[in-house]
Amino acid sequence: MEVKYLKDWETEMNTCIRCAYCFEGCPMFKEKGWESDTPRGKVVLAYGLFTGQLEPSDYIAEKILECTFCRDCIQRCSANISVPDILTAARADLVEAGFKYDSHVNLLNKVESSGNIFGKELKAPPHPGKTPVLLGCRFLERSDDAKRYVEILTKLGMEPMTVEDEVCCGMPPGVLGYKDKTNKQKALFRERFPYNEFICMCTTCVFFIRKSYTDLNPTYIIEEIYKRLPEANPRQLGLTVTYHDPCNVGRGMDMVKEPRKILKMIGCDYVEMETFGKEAECCGGGGGVLVTDRELSEKLARKRYRQALDTGAKILVTLCPTCELNLANMAKEDGNKIEVKNLLDLIWEALR
Amino acid sequence: MDLSSLRGIVGEDNVRDNVAELYVYGADASVHQGLPGLVVKPHSIEQVSQIMAYANSQKIPVIARGAGSGMSGHAVPMDTKSIILDMKAMNRILEIKPDDMYCRVEAGVVDDDLNRALKPYGITYPPSPASSRIATIGGEIANNASGLRSVKYGATREYVLGMRLVLANGDIIKLGAKTRVEAAGYQIHRLIVGSEGTLGIVVEATLKCVPIPKYRCLSVATFDQLEKAGDTIGAIIASGAEPSMLELMDDIAIKAVNKTLNMDLPEVEALIFFEADGKVKEAVDHEINSMRLIVEQHGGTVTATSYDLKERTKIFGGRKKLFAALSRYKDGWACTSLADDMAVPYTQMAATARKIHQIADKYGLIMTAYGHCGSGVMHTKILMDPSKKESWDAAKKAVDEIYDFVDEVGGITSGEHGIALSKAPSWKKTHGDMLPVMTKIKFALDPNNILNPGKLQDAPDDWLTATKIRYQML
Ligand SMILES: Cc1cc2nc3c(=O)[nH]c(=O)nc-3n(C[C@H](O)[C@H](O)[C@H](O)COP(=O)(O)OP(=O)(O)OC[C@H]3O[C@@H](n4cnc5c(N)ncnc54)[C@H](O)[C@@H]3O)c2cc1C
Ligand code: SF4
Ligand code: SF4
Numbered sequence: 001m002e003v004k005y006l007k008d009w010e011t012e013m014n015t016c017i018r019c020a021y022c023f024e025g026c027p028m029f030k031e032k033g034w035e036s037d038t039p040r041g042k043v044v045l046a047y048g049l050f051t052g053q054l055e056p057s058d059y060i061a062e063k064i065l066e067c068t069f070c071r072d073c074i075q076r077c078s079a080n081i082s083v084p085d086i087l088t089a090a091r092a093d094l095v096e097a098g099f100k101y102d103s104h105v106n107l108l109n110k111v112e113s114s115g116n117i118f119g120k121e122l123k124a125p126p127h128p129g130k131t132p133v134l135l136g137c138r139f140l141e142r143s144d145d146a147k148r149y150v151e152i153l154t155k156l157g158m159e160p161m162t163v164e165d166e167v168c169c170g171m172p173p174g175v176l177g178y179k180d181k182t183n184k185q186k187a188l189f190r191e192r193f194p195y196n197e198f199i200c201m202c203t204t205c206v207f208f209i210r211k212s213y214t215d216l217n218p219t220y221i222i223e224e225i226y227k228r229l230p231e232a233n234p235r236q237l238g239l240t241v242t243y244h245d246p247c248n249v250g251r252g253m254d255m256v257k258e259p260r261k262i263l264k265m266i267g268c269d270y271v272e273m274e275t276f277g278k279e280a281e282c283c284g285g286g287g288g289v290l291v292t293d294r295e296l297s298e299k300l301a302r303k304r305y306r307q308a309l310d311t312g313a314k315i316l317v318t319l320c321p322t323c324e325l326n327l328a329n330m331a332k333e334d335g336n337k338i339e340v341k342n343l344l345d346l347i348w349e350a351l352r
Numbered sequence: 353m354d355l356s357s358l359r360g361i362v363g364e365d366n367v368r369d370n371v372a373e374l375y376v377y378g379a380d381a382s383v384h385q386g387l388p389g390l391v392v393k394p395h396s397i398e399q400v401s402q403i404m405a406y407a408n409s410q411k412i413p414v415i416a417r418g419a420g421s422g423m424s425g426h427a428v429p430m431d432t433k434s435i436i437l438d439m440k441a442m443n444r445i446l447e448i449k450p451d452d453m454y455c456r457v458e459a460g461v462v463d464d465d466l467n468r469a470l471k472p473y474g475i476t477y478p479p480s481p482a483s484s485r486i487a488t489i490g491g492e493i494a495n496n497a498s499g500l501r502s503v504k505y506g507a508t509r510e511y512v513l514g515m516r517l518v519l520a521n522g523d524i525i526k527l528g529a530k531t532r533v534e535a536a537g538y539q540i541h542r543l544i545v546g547s548e549g550t551l552g553i554v555v556e557a558t559l560k561c562v563p564i565p566k567y568r569c570l571s572v573a574t575f576d577q578l579e580k581a582g583d584t585i586g587a588i589i590a591s592g593a594e595p596s597m598l599e600l601m602d603d604i605a606i607k608a609v610n611k612t613l614n615m616d617l618p619e620v621e622a623l624i625f626f627e628a629d630g631k632v633k634e635a636v637d638h639e640i641n642s643m644r645l646i647v648e649q650h651g652g653t654v655t656a657t658s659y660d661l662k663e664r665t666k667i668f669g670g671r672k673k674l675f676a677a678l679s680r681y682k683d684g685w686a687c688t689s690l691a692d693d694m695a696v697p698y699t700q701m702a703a704t705a706r707k708i709h710q711i712a713d714k715y716g717l718i719m720t721a722y723g724h725c726g727s728g729v730m731h732t733k734i735l736m737d738p739s740k741k742e743s744w745d746a747a748k749k750a751v752d753e754i755y756d757f758v759d760e761v762g763g764i765t766s767g768e769h770g771i772a773l774s775k776a777p778s779w780k781k782t783h784g785d786m787l788p789v790m791t792k793i794k795f796a797l798d799p800n801n802i803l804n805p806g807k808l809q810d811a812p813d814d815w816l817t818a819t820k821i822r823y824q825m826l
Pocket of ligand 2: 025026027028029038039042066067068069070071072073074083084
């Protein structure tokens with residue numbers, strides 16, 4: 001197999017001392033239990049592909065795709081290896097070698113035909129203003145919610161401006177390893193959303209954009225809210241909730257205290273789950289796993305949902321729309337014993 | 353190999369023979385890479401027993417495997433027919449007896465998980481290696497692991513009161529006792545500790561526990577000369593002081609941490625971390641003060657002391673992050689587990705560190721010396737460009753010369769990581785008279801030589817060609 005992309009990661013793969021420290025918190029390993037389910041195992045597989053000691057196979061592709069990019073391994077690593085980056089390169093090489101899967105191709109066709117992951121014609125709710133706001137596909141589809149979330153910024157003294165024709169930022173093809181499609185989508189995104197500085201509503205988009213567009217400087221909506229909320233004198237909601245740290249927020253952007261402080265600002269008490277903050281378990285929705293293997297993704301979500309339920313809180317708050325969806329599905333399956341809400345909803349309640 | 357027999361024992365889902373999976377199980381934290389024939393995951397003692405009986409009848413090698421964190425190729429198979437026995441699913445804590453100060457666990461229990469479970473009872477299982485977050489009790493027993501605090505708490509062997517062992521032929525035997533002392537026979541369980549999976553499969557262990565100390569105080573001291581630090585270590589131990597940790601870091605280790613992690617450790621020739629712990633604060637104060645005095649008498653300067661956990665974590669931060677620092681010390685160079693571990697008498701610590709530096713310079717390698725010097729343990733790593741054949745040839749010579757020196761000064765090839773493959777040639781060279789006895793013991797317990805064959809006394813004489821090397825050489 002030609003290894004166009006993994007080649008760039010040779011040094012990193014050699015830097016891995018294969019210590020296994022990354023086993024400790026990996027949700028895939030906890031769920032499946034074989035060493036190919038561990039971060040180290042996946043890096044060893046990538047190295048095998050790189051050196052040609054392993055021939056690519058569906059088995060390897062499956063293992064390389066079974067990673068939620070939760071970044072738990074990075075924080076535990078002896079050598080600061082970014083396993084998700086190595087796996088992204090391995091995915092790209094596997095795609096070029098012809099390991100393409102229907103679920104991925106269908107999703108990417110939707111992105112290509114409609115500009116969003118739903119394959120539907122979706123427009124951002126119009127809102128004239130000065131500061132561009134990127135909604136991201138998932139909030140684009142929840143247009144009523146998105147309208148309210150944009151209004152939060154107005155209430156905080158900003159002049160947010162939506163861009164009706166915004167399209168997908170390129171995260172799905174990027175994460176799944178479709179390099180050409182990623183580049184094409186990124187170019188289209190730049191054309192439709194021609195701003196370098198903007199506010200981004202979606203956790204996953206902001207994280208992807210910061211990592212893969214060198215010239216863009218998005219602000220995550222929560223950063224802006226965190227700064228401005230104290231001045232806005234929000235209403236005290238008097239709720240008790242539990243908070244799920246989305247991987248990209250807690251581990252990815254190092255924002256553990258901000259969402260919690262916001263909860264306090266709006267008069268909410270929070271009860272922590274068994275794992276929280278940087279140690280929070282992943283909901284199973286990231287890294288494309290929700291598309292690759294929904295059942296597996298839901299198994300992880302179910303575990304996280306159980307942790308939330310065990311706190312006794314009646315409301316489970318989070319930020320990432322994919323976490324929200326995955327956890328809400330679990331709550332629904334369990335008779336809605338807990339209500340899953342986006343923190344933005346609570347903020348809106350406190351400001352309206 | 354008859355796959356259906358094994359599937360019949362452990363169930364379809366607990367057997368893997370996909371080559372990619374096998375390749376992953378052919379690696380550990382060493383420089384070696386092998387390829388087994390099968391991975392099997394038992395969930396009970398009976399399953400282990402049946403697997404062994406089957407493997408013995410077919411003369412198929414079996415390698416027990418915990419986390420695969422061994423640094424010398426312990427769990428790397430030498431034969432492509434080998435069965436890897438992944439013990440990680442046997443991870444139940446069976447008994448915690450705080451009043452009798454012991455616990456009983458399955459072999460796949462992870463050390464930190466055990467200590468988390470013991471904590472509410474106010475007790476701990478103390479030999480914990482640095483890898484305790486992932487290392488299994490079975491792997492620790494097989495390697496006689498020890499850790500930062502071995503100077504006070506000792507190594508695994510001192511804590512294994514008894515065990516259940518599956519022999520090569522599948523027989524299940526009970527060894528040892530649940531009491532602190534015993535004088536009943538050969539104490540075979542103590543022989544199993546450190547046997548690196550070559551004499552039997554540990555399936556269950558009864559482990560001695562100790563109370564969690566209430567107070568812990570850590571200090572760090574700088575030395576402008578490595579030799580002064582070396583003398584201090586010996587003097588502390590000889591004084592009868594009871595450190596719970598006594599750790600050395602040389603100038604290369606200090607530079608590595610400062611350079612790669614932007615830390616600001618003082619760039620002196622050596623740092624010594626010394627710690628005391630206990631139930632009574634005055635007693636801990638006394639220990640720390642007596643060690644401080646010795647440090648100062650030997651020309652060291654104590655730069656920080658704290659009881660506070662946060663502070664202690666900060667003081668120890670540089671040592672804790674040493675692995676990360678070494679692995680990124682030089683672009684394109686890898687941090688390899690070679691000559692990673694040895695133990696020398698206290699008076700030889702400084703000379704050994706100096707010798708390591710000299711040998712590294714001679715061969716164009718980078719090596720540092722650090723370790724649990726309170727127990728005589730010295731660690732290092734060989735940093736080199738792994739893509740060049742010459743680097744490996746140089747590393748081989750360096751490993752030889754280092755261990756020759758260690759032997760000359762009365763030291764031993766491994767203090768805590770074990771021998772397996774990459775340390776075997778040096779160890780065999782210096783411990784030749786022990787080998788025939790070991791071979792007889794091995795034959796008595798494993799006549800078909802199926803338990804982790806090709807390791808320890810049976811390891812090849814050249815570690816570089818013993819298996820494939822994990823790195824791609826040009
Ligand atoms: C970063 C790092 C730091 C480390 N720090 C330390 C340290 O401070 N101190 C220390 O002592 N070691 C240390 N080690 C080495 C290693 O972690 C220990 O030797 C550990 O005990 C190995 O446990 P494991 O579960 O990974 O065993 P494995 O590596 O899987 O196996 C090790 C050996 O044990 C045998 N084995 C495993 N399970 C069983 C069983 N149930 N029955 C019989 N044999 C079995 C295997 O066949 C093999 O020979 C470190 C390693 C790394 C990578
Ligand atoms: S990113 Fe998360 S799921 Fe992926 S290998 Fe690392 S710990 Fe496992
Ligand atoms: S923790 Fe880091 S260095 Fe260790 S095996 Fe995992 S990826 Fe490699």
